[in-house]
Amino acid sequence: MGRNTSYIVVALLLAIIGFVLFNMLQNEVPAEEEPRIQVDSNFIFNDMEEITVPVQDEDAPVDATTSTTSVSSGYVPEPEAVETILPHTVIIENLTIPWDIAFLPNNNILVSERGGTLIEFDVASSTFVEIEVPNVLHVGEGGLLGMVLHPDFETNRYVYFYRTTTQAGRSINVVARYTYVEQALRDETIILDSIPGALFHDGGRMAFGPDGYLYITTGDAQNPELSQDVSNLAGKVLRIAEDGGIPPGNPFNNEVYSYGHRNPQGLTWDDAGALWITEHGRSGVRSGLDEVNLIIKGENYGWPESQGDIVVAGTVGPVIHSGPDTTWAPGSATFAGGSIFFGGLRGETLYEAVIRGVDVSELKAHFVSEFGRIRTTALGPDGMLYVLTSNRDGRAGTIYDGDDKVIRVDISSLYGE
Numbered sequence: 001m002g003r004n005t006s007y008i009v010v011a012l013l014l015a016i017i018g019f020v021l022f023n024m025l026q027n028e029v030p031a032e033e034e035p036r037i038q039v040d041s042n043f044i045f046n047d048m049e050e051i052t053v054p055v056q057d058e059d060a061p062v063d064a065t066t067s068t069t070s071v072s073s074g075y076v077p078e079p080e081a082v083e084t085i086l087p088h089t090v091i092i093e094n095l096t097i098p099w100d101i102a103f104l105p106n107n108n109i110l111v112s113e114r115g116g117t118l119i120e121f122d123v124a125s126s127t128f129v130e131i132e133v134p135n136v137l138h139v140g141e142g143g144l145l146g147m148v149l150h151p152d153f154e155t156n157r158y159v160y161f162y163r164t165t166t167q168a169g170r171s172i173n174v175v176a177r178y179t180y181v182e183q184a185l186r187d188e189t190i191i192l193d194s195i196p197g198a199l200f201h202d203g204g205r206m207a208f209g210p211d212g213y214l215y216i217t218t219g220d221a222q223n224p225e226l227s228q229d230v231s232n233l234a235g236k237v238l239r240i241a242e243d244g245g246i247p248p249g250n251p252f253n254n255e256v257y258s259y260g261h262r263n264p265q266g267l268t269w270d271d272a273g274a275l276w277i278t279e280h281g282r283s284g285v286r287s288g289l290d291e292v293n294l295i296i297k298g299e300n301y302g303w304p305e306s307q308g309d310i311v312v313a314g315t316v317g318p319v320i321h322s323g324p325d326t327t328w329a330p331g332s333a334t335f336a337g338g339s340i341f342f343g344g345l346r347g348e349t350l351y352e353a354v355i356r357g358v359d360v361s362e363l364k365a366h367f368v369s370e371f372g373r374i375r376t377t378a379l380g381p382d383g384m385l386y387v388l389t390s391n392r393d394g395r396a397g398t399i400y401d402g403d404d405k406v407i408r409v410d411i412s413s414l415y416g417e
């Protein structure tokens with residue numbers, strides 16, 4: 001073997017070793033679930049590496065003596081699988097990563113797909129139109145995420161989107177408002193920008209609160225320190241006016257409403273007017289400690305120092321969390337009939353946290369492994385719970401026939417218990 005040939009062989013070996021190491025490192029970059037993510041290699045990410053953060057010991061004691069029917073604050077309820085299958089109907093099929101849903105006054109349904117498509121679906125005739133939402137960067141967990149109609153949509157036709165996009169070669173999230181007229185998006189107004197974005201932890205859920213303001217969950221954009229910076233929009237619950245203005249009474253005179261969040265993906269208000277959110281806990285091989293939080297204006301929810309049962313002074317712990325070994329990967333939150341329902345992505349379950357005052361008294365598990373990954377839940381004007389699967393996002397073990405789907409679930413039998 002000549003010297004030149006040897007050099008080539010050594011160079012090839014180094015390249016192979018480098019490739020293997022690179023892939024091993026890639027596999028150490030999980031988000032909430034498995035890291036099988038299609039990545040656009042032309043894009044520069046803010047932060048490709050999963051941040052190492054101080055986490056509690058994986059074997060931190062969890063008191064297993066508490067029964068599911070008596071859950072105290074900050075506790076780890078064991079989800080109780082519900083044997084009775086709720087009546088349900090698949091109403092939309094063959095979607096691709098549906099992320100949010102809204103109900104139009106004409107009874108049609110809007111669904112946002114993460115890739116950047118808005119679909120208006122006529123349930124009666126099973127026909128639909130597709131509308132492209134512009135400037136969507138669909139990569140990792142980013143893309144076209146939350147969608148919400150203005151409370152006065154019938155008169156002003158305002159629809160809001162939370163989307164990932166690029167700015168100077170970096171990923172950011174923005175909230176854009178349009179008027180939706182004759183199945184077209186018009187009059188784009190960016191009412192909020194500069195929400196840090198990343199491959200993972202982009203937040204993205206939006207809802208109008210009982211006070212008429214728009215609430216928005218944002219992720220830490222894989223930079224936990226940002227969650228503790230009240231001047232930064234990452235890792236927060238935000239509250240803004242319908243036009244993006246700062247409501248009087250916001251605690252830091254900016255958009256921030258509460259802080260110290262990792263990747264909250266659901267928000268809802270109970271019948272007492274209290275705001276609850278669901279939030280993803282730590283990821284990777286020690287994935288777990290997903291949270292249900294009761295939100296108080298101006299409070300610090302502790303990420304990254306407070307996790308699970310570890311609640312650092314000055315921070316607010318979760319009402320319940322999933323424990324160190326269980327991952328729900330909650331994708332939404334919907335209050336209905338005295339419970340907060342939320343989809344579980346990794347958990348592949350429709351969870352139901354039964355609310356008693358400021359506590360969760362029980363955690364029920366519906367449709368366990370029945371539909372695969374469940375991201376979004378929403379209450380329709382008909383009182384039905386609409387459930388969106390997410391099996392085509394590259395992370396599912398199984399893609400079922402007709403995925404992804406919108407499933408209409410009759411939860412009326414759960415009321416009045």
Ligand SMILES: [Ca+2]
Pocket residue numbers: 260261291301302303306307316317318
């Ligand atoms: Ca927390």
